Amino acid sequence: MNPGKVSIILINYNSHRFTYDCVDSIRDKTKSIDYEIIVIDNNSLPADYEALKPIVDQPKVQLIRSRINVGFSGGNMLGVQLADPKANYYYFLNNDCVLRTDVCSQLAKFMDVTPGAGLCGAQMFTGDGSRQITFGYLPTLGSKILGHSFVRMFNPGIYPNVRQVYTEPVRVPFVMGSTLFVRASAFNLIGGFDVAHFLYVEEEDLAKRLLQKGLYTYLVPQAEYVHFTGQSTIHNYDVEKEYYISLFHYFRKYHSWPERALFRAYYFIKNGRKFRKNWIYARLAGFIWRGSPMSESLRYRQTIRS
Numbered sequence: 001m002n003p004g005k006v007s008i009i010l011i012n013y014n015s016h017r018f019t020y021d022c023v024d025s026i027r028d029k030t031k032s033i034d035y036e037i038i039v040i041d042n043n044s045l046p047a048d049y050e051a052l053k054p055i056v057d058q059p060k061v062q063l064i065r066s067r068i069n070v071g072f073s074g075g076n077m078l079g080v081q082l083a084d085p086k087a088n089y090y091y092f093l094n095n096d097c098v099l100r101t102d103v104c105s106q107l108a109k110f111m112d113v114t115p116g117a118g119l120c121g122a123q124m125f126t127g128d129g130s131r132q133i134t135f136g137y138l139p140t141l142g143s144k145i146l147g148h149s150f151v152r153m154f155n156p157g158i159y160p161n162v163r164q165v166y167t168e169p170v171r172v173p174f175v176m177g178s179t180l181f182v183r184a185s186a187f188n189l190i191g192g193f194d195v196a197h198f199l200y201v202e203e204e205d206l207a208k209r210l211l212q213k214g215l216y217t218y219l220v221p222q223a224e225y226v227h228f229t230g231q232s233t234i235h236n237y238d239v240e241k242e243y244y245i246s247l248f249h250y251f252r253k254y255h256s257w258p259e260r261a262l263f264r265a266y267y268f269i270k271n272g273r274k275f276r277k278n279w280i281y282a283r284l285a286g287f288i289w290r291g292s293p294m295s296e297s298l299r300y301r302q303t304i305r306s
Contacts, residue, residue: 004088004112005034006104007184009079010095011072013042016052018096018228023061025098032105036087037061038079039095043069043305069302071198072177080192087184093225094178100125100224107181110169110220118186118215119207121175122223123166132227133162135172135219138204139247141259144266166221174207174217178227182206186215194249198299199239201246208254237280238298241287248292264288 008026012019023037041049043066056063064082066075076092083090089108103122111117124132137143137159143151152159160170180203190209193202207217244267251260272285287296 004108005036005084005086006089006091006108006181007080007083007087008035008037008091008093008104009076009083010037010039010093011042011075011079012039012044012048012052012095013069014044014048015095016044016048016055019052020055021098022093022095023055023058026093026104027058027060029099029102030104031102033108035060035091035104036084038082039063040075040079041065042071042075043067043302046305067306068304071195071299072200073193073195073197073202074299077192077195080187090180090182090184090187092177092180092182094227096228097178098226100226101222103179103223103225104181106223107220110218111181111183114169114218116214116216117183117218118210118213119175119180119182120169120218120220121179121181122225123219123221124176124178125224125226127226127228131165133176135160135162135175135217136204137162138173138208139250139263141262141266144263166219169218169220169222171216172219174203175219176227177203179225180206182210183215186210186213189213194253196249196294197246198242198297199246200243201250205250205253208250237283240280240284241292241296242298244284244288244292245294245297248288249294264291 010019010022019039026037037060039055039061041052041063049065055061066078080090089111091104107120110120121134124134126132137148148159160172190213194205197205251263267288268285271281271288275282
């Protein structure tokens with residue numbers, strides 16, 4: 001069987017040291033499949049970009065500088081446009097990850113023998129070796145109001161236990177966005193990522209649209225990677241707000257108006273009741289009550305670097 005080729009796409013944003021480590025791990029672990037690495041610098045500070053430029057001296061690596069921060073989805077879509085059009089798979093990998101096994105070969109082999117799979121992911125670990133939750137559930141009113149444990153009793157196939165240790169591939173609702181290994185033909189068919197998602201909910205939306213085409217998402221636990229978690233994202237009110245902008249964009253795409261109203265009430269109460277812990281939750285509750293408008297997204301604050 002021809003193992004094909006994988007186009008690996010990384011986004012760098014003021015975190016060049018992690019990008020070097022990620023690329024080193026890819027080159028060290030990938031043995032059984034042809035690959036290319038496309039690094040998108042998402043308008044990092046000039047000093048970080050200058051420190052990143054020598055990465056192109058390594059084989060199979062190309063570096064593209066975006067003069068504006070186009071977010072997670074936009075940066076990956078830029079990488080896709082520069083990828084080998086004959087690539088069989090795209091591997092969207094966070095730059096703050098390192099591979100523990102030959103992940104690309106393992107996931108490609110699984111996809112080759114699983115025609116119904118459109119997307120899969122490897123098992124995630126932290127830097128100290130702890131196994132991490134690697135997949136989640138697509139948001140539904142039932143799971144939010146009744147709880148995941150309750151709905152799992154009635155439909156365990158849709159709600160597999162996220163804390164269980166799996167030793168064989170398992171079908172899951174979606175895998176975490178730090179490692180998204182997707183069949184190129186399927187990704188191209190649905191038009192790729194929805195670039196309206198600037199920082200969050202891209203993985204849920206991707207899995208949902210593939211599912212609408214009859215293609216499933218899997219966790220392949222034999223493939224393993226380490227994620228050092230959010231090294232290029234500073235969490236503050238604006239970033240937390242961005243999550244709800246993306247989440248409610250997802251709801252507007254896939255849920256009716258009455259459902260969206262119930263989701264709004266649920267998240268308003270969820271955040272509002274935590275205001276004593278941190279005043280940011282009261283601000284988030286107010287933002288959610290206003291409908292989490294897309295017009296307040298961080299994407300509209302970006303400037304083009306000269």
